[in-house]
Amino acid sequence: MLWNDNHYEEKTNNPTDEDIHTRVEQLRQQANAAVGAKKYTQACELYTQAIQLAPCAILYANRALARTKMEEYGYAYMDACKSIEWDPKYPKGYYRRAVANFALGKYKAALEDFKKVLQLVPHDADAMAKKKECERRIREQAFAKAIDSDAVKPLSLFETMDYHSIVVEDSYQGPRWEQEENISESFCYELIEYLRNQGKLHKKYLIKLLVYAKRYFDQLDNIVTYQVKESGITVCGDTHGQFYDLLNIFQLNGYPSCDNPYLFNGDFVDRGSFSVEVIVTLLTFVCYDPLCMLLNRGNHESKNMNKIYGFEGEVKAKYNETIYSLFAELFESLPLGHLLIGNEKGMRKQVLVIHGGLFSRDGVLLEDLQRLDRHREPDQGLMAELLWSDPQKEWGWGISKRGIGVSFGPDVTRRFLDANQIALLVRSHEMKEKGYEVEAENRLITVFSAPNYCDQMGNLGAYIRFSSTLEPQFYTFAQVAHPNIPPMAYASSGLGSMGLV
Structure with a gap:
C-alpha cells in the first residue's frame, strides 16, 4: 500500500495517561506478531484488549484483517465500519470493508469502498486492480441474471453434452472407462495412484x-x-x-x-x-x-x-x-x-x-x-x-x-x-x-x-x-506431505492482504 499510517499517535497518545498508551502499544505489537505467526485467534484477543483500553481506527482495521484471515467476514465488516467511524479518512478501514464484502459476493458494495480508497490514495495499484476485479464480477452477475431469466432459460449442459465422441489419445497413460456400466473397483485404485502421481483424468472420462x-x-x-x-x-x-x-x-x-x-x-x-x-x-x-x-x-x-x-x-x-x-x-x-x-x-x-x-x-x-x-x-x-x-x-x-x-x-x-x-x-x-x-x-x-x-x-x-x-x-x-503447490494457487486476486500497522 502507498498510504502512510500516522493516525495512531493522534488517537491514543494521551499525555495525561502515558501508561495506557504504552500498554496499548505493547498489545498492538504483540497482536501484529501473532498475525505474522498466523495465530489469528490470539491476535484478535490482543487487539480486543487494546481496543478496550483505547479504541482507534488502526486497531479496528487490524482486527478486521485478522478476522478476514479466519473467514469471519461478518465480524471483519463490523470492525471495518468501526474503523471508518473513528477516522473517515483512514484508507485501510474502507479497504478492509471492501475485502469483507468481496468475500461475501457483495461486489457493488466492495466497489464503492475500493473507489473511496482511491479517492484517499490516488493511483494505488492494489486498490485499482481490485476495483477492476469488482467491476468484472458485477458484469458477470448482470450477464448471468439476464440469461437466467424465465424468457431465456438455458438448457442444462448435461442435456447437450456428448462425451462419446471425445477421442482419448494414445498418449494418455491413465485408467480408461470405456464400458457403460458403473466404474470398477480396479478403476478406483488405478485412478487414485494416477492422481497421486499428479496425473490428470482424461476429460472424456x-x-x-x-x-x-x-x-x-x-x-x-x-x-x-x-x-x-x-x-x-x-x-x-x-x-x-x-x-x-x-x-x-x-x-x-x-x-x-x-x-x-x-x-x-x-x-x-x-x-x-x-x-x-x-x-x-x-x-x-x-x-x-x-x-x-x-x-x-x-x-x-x-x-x-x-x-x-x-x-x-x-x-x-x-x-x-x-x-x-x-x-x-x-x-x-x-x-x-x-x-x-x-x-x-x-x-x-x-x-x-x-x-x-x-x-x-x-x-x-x-x-x-x-x-x-x-x-x-x-x-x-x-x-x-x-x-x-x-x-x-x-x-x-x-x-x-x-x-x-x-x-x-x-x-x-x-x-x-x-x-x-x-x-x-x-x-x-x-x-x-x-x-x-x-x-x-x-x-x-x-x-x-x-x-x-x-x-x-x-x-x-x-x-x-x-x-x-x-x-x-x-x-x-496430522497433515502429510504434498507436492510443492501452495494453497490458494488458483484463487481470486480480489482478496487483498494489506499490511498491518
Whole structure:
C-alpha cells in the first residue's frame, strides 16, 4: 500500500495517561506478531484488549484483517465500519470493508469502498486492480441474471453434452472407462495412484463421471435417510482440496467399500490446490458404489465461493470452462444432509449430518428442509442457514461472524433436535484445533478433516466412526506431505492482504 499510517499517535497518545498508551502499544505489537505467526485467534484477543483500553481506527482495521484471515467476514465488516467511524479518512478501514464484502459476493458494495480508497490514495495499484476485479464480477452477475431469466432459460449442459465422441489419445497413460456400466473397483485404485502421481483424468472420462454422478444425485431427497449397517459408517468434515490428506484418511481408516462406507460433509473444494483430485476421487467412489460414498453439499460447493477461493480457477487451468460449468451444475444436485438411522437397545436412533448449522427461528422440521429447492445458489433462506450457520456458547441467537446465516446456542440445538426426534447433530464448516469439538450438552459435534488447514493453521484433522448404535468414536491425524503447490494457487486476486500497522 502507498498510504502512510500516522493516525495512531493522534488517537491514543494521551499525555495525561502515558501508561495506557504504552500498554496499548505493547498489545498492538504483540497482536501484529501473532498475525505474522498466523495465530489469528490470539491476535484478535490482543487487539480486543487494546481496543478496550483505547479504541482507534488502526486497531479496528487490524482486527478486521485478522478476522478476514479466519473467514469471519461478518465480524471483519463490523470492525471495518468501526474503523471508518473513528477516522473517515483512514484508507485501510474502507479497504478492509471492501475485502469483507468481496468475500461475501457483495461486489457493488466492495466497489464503492475500493473507489473511496482511491479517492484517499490516488493511483494505488492494489486498490485499482481490485476495483477492476469488482467491476468484472458485477458484469458477470448482470450477464448471468439476464440469461437466467424465465424468457431465456438455458438448457442444462448435461442435456447437450456428448462425451462419446471425445477421442482419448494414445498418449494418455491413465485408467480408461470405456464400458457403460458403473466404474470398477480396479478403476478406483488405478485412478487414485494416477492422481497421486499428479496425473490428470482424461476429460472424456471426467465428463462421463459428472454425468453419471449427477444422474444419481438428482434422484435423492434433500435430506437422505441412511440405515447404518453393523459395520458402521465414517463421517468426515471439510477436506478443502487437501488431496494427500484425503488419501491419508483412506490409508488410516480403509478405502471406501460396502462394508466401510463414508459420508463426506461438504467443502470438498476451494483453498487447497488439489480440489479437482479430491472431488474426482469422491465422485469415482460414488459411481463405483453410491452406498459406499455419501456426499453432502457445503457452502463452498457454490459458484461465488468457487470463483473467489480457487476451484473455478483450478478447473479452468487443468481442464476448461465447460467442465467447470458442469461441476457448478452438479454441485446444485448434491443433497443437503443425511439422516443416519441406527438402533440402540432396540430403539430407533437418529443422527443428522449437515454442513453448517441451524436456523434463525424455532419450529423448522425435516419436512421443511425436504421441500426446499436445492438446485440453486445457497444465498438466502433456510438453505443458506443450513450451509453457513455456526454454533455459539451463549443461549439464543447471535449475529453470524461470517455475514451469512446465524449463530445459534445450545438451547436452539436442543429444541430443534427434540422437535425432530434426533439424538445428535453433526456438522463441519469450522476449523478445530484437534479436528473436532463436542458441545451443546454433547448433542452437537463439529468435525473438520483438513489438517494444518491451508498449510498454516497447525490444527489436526479428524473423522468420526459411528457404530450401528450411532455411538461416535473420534480419530485424529496430522497433515502429510504434498507436492510443492501452495494453497490458494488458483484463487481470486480480489482478496487483498494489506499490511498491518
